[in-house]
Amino acid sequence: MLICATATAATTINASKSFMDTTFYYFHDFWEEKGDPRVSSLPLMYGGPWKVLLISFLYWYFVRILGPALMKGREPFDLRSVMLLHNSFLIGVNGVGFFVALWVTDMFKETWNCGPVDPNTSNLKDNLTVYLGYIYFLTKIVDFGDTIFFVLRKRFHQASFLHVFHHGVMPIVGFVGLKFHPGGYSGFLPTINILIHAIMYAYYALACAGPEMKKxxxxxxxxxxxxxxxxxxxxxxxxxxxxxxxxxWPLVLAYLEALHAVLFFFLFASFYQKAYGSSSASSTSSPSVSSTSKKAVGNNNKTD
Known part of the structure; x- marks a missing residue:
């Protein structure tokens, strides 16, 4: 009986160890084994996306719960100067990034040729592609500032579901693309997105510069x-x-990109119809453009 009990205990211990090993593998080792080794040394990129998920969760918690609670009974902050600096910074990063991306992608050709990415390469263009992708990923976190400004200015209605959801998802999208396939075919979405962001933040910089910019x-x-x-x-x-x-290009990334495109196309189309579907809607609603779209309100202060 003692032998049986010992054997059962050993089996339980082995099963527990196997479970822990499997959990750790998918929690950490899988991401390092399948991911590109060139990005592992970059902050937030080692292991799985758990730190990024935590950041996105804290963002959601602040804009939905903590921030409104802290602002209750307080006067809204005047953040126009900070917002202008924020917008100007992102105009510069996205604008310069777009022209660098045109060079490293050979005018978008590399983003359509379906070629493999060599994780062992060390030439200038490939290394620059990795760092450019990393900067793009970081800007998706910097974009959180847009919503934080809404909360501190008590413009809670501008932190719409579309805005918060899109902002919260984009750092995770950036992490996955950079982790598994930095450059090459993965470069299409970031390249076109940073161009639109440069244009978008130029609009918001004008919007928060003062009422004289309304025209x-x-x-x-x-x-x-x-x-x-x-x-x-x-x-x-x-x-x-x-x-x-x-x-x-990894098929899972292709399906994720297709899902992302379809989901946000319909979300943005729905917003567009509500905001601009009629002349009355166009004149009375605040334009909102989510993580890649924001609102400018009647006083022309930059908002999402």
């Missing part, structure tokens, strides 16, 4: 139109990888 803000709805065009192009980019049997 230059007639093109606000075209930001949302650009977003929807982006999602259509992104869907066909993913579809090309799915139907091409010789494409080296």
């Amino acid at each position: 230059y803000l007639w093109w606000k709805k075209h930001i949302t139109q650009l977003q929807m065009v982006q999602f259509v192009l992104t869907f066909f980019h993913a579809f090309n990888a799915i139907v091409n049997p010789n494409c080296h």
Whole structure:
């Protein structure tokens, strides 16, 4: 009986150890084994996306729960100078990043050729591609500042589901793409997205510069139109990888990109219809353009 009990205990211990090993593998080792080794040394990129998920959760918690509670009974902050600095910084990062991306992608050609990415390469262009992708990933976290400004200015209505959801998801999208396939075919979405962001933040910089800029803000709805065009192009980019049997882009990334494109196209289209579907809606609603789209309100202060 003692032998049986000992054997049972040993089996239980082995099963527990196996479970822990499997859990740790998928929690950490899987991401390092399958991921590109060139990104592992970068902050937030070692192991799985858990730190990024935590950051996104803290963002959601602040804008939905903690921030409104802290601002209850307080006067809204005047953050126009901070917002102008924030917008100007992101204009510069996204604008310069777009032209660098044109060079490293050979004018978008590398983002459509379905070629493999060599994780062992050390040439200048490939290394620059990795760091450019990393900067793009970091800007998705910097974008959280947009919503934080809403909360501190008590513009809670501007932190819509679309805005918060899109902002919260984008750092995770950036992490996964950079971790498993930095550069090459993965470069399409970031390249087109940073161009739209440079345009978008130029609009918001003007919007928060003062009421005298109002006459230059007639093109606000075209930001949302650009977003929807982006999602259509992104869907066909993913579809090309799915139907091409010789494409080296991971199929799971193709399906995720297609899902992302379809989901946000319909979310943005729904917003566009509500905001600009009639002349009355266009004149009375605040334009909102989520993580890649924001709102400018009547006083022309930059908002999401």
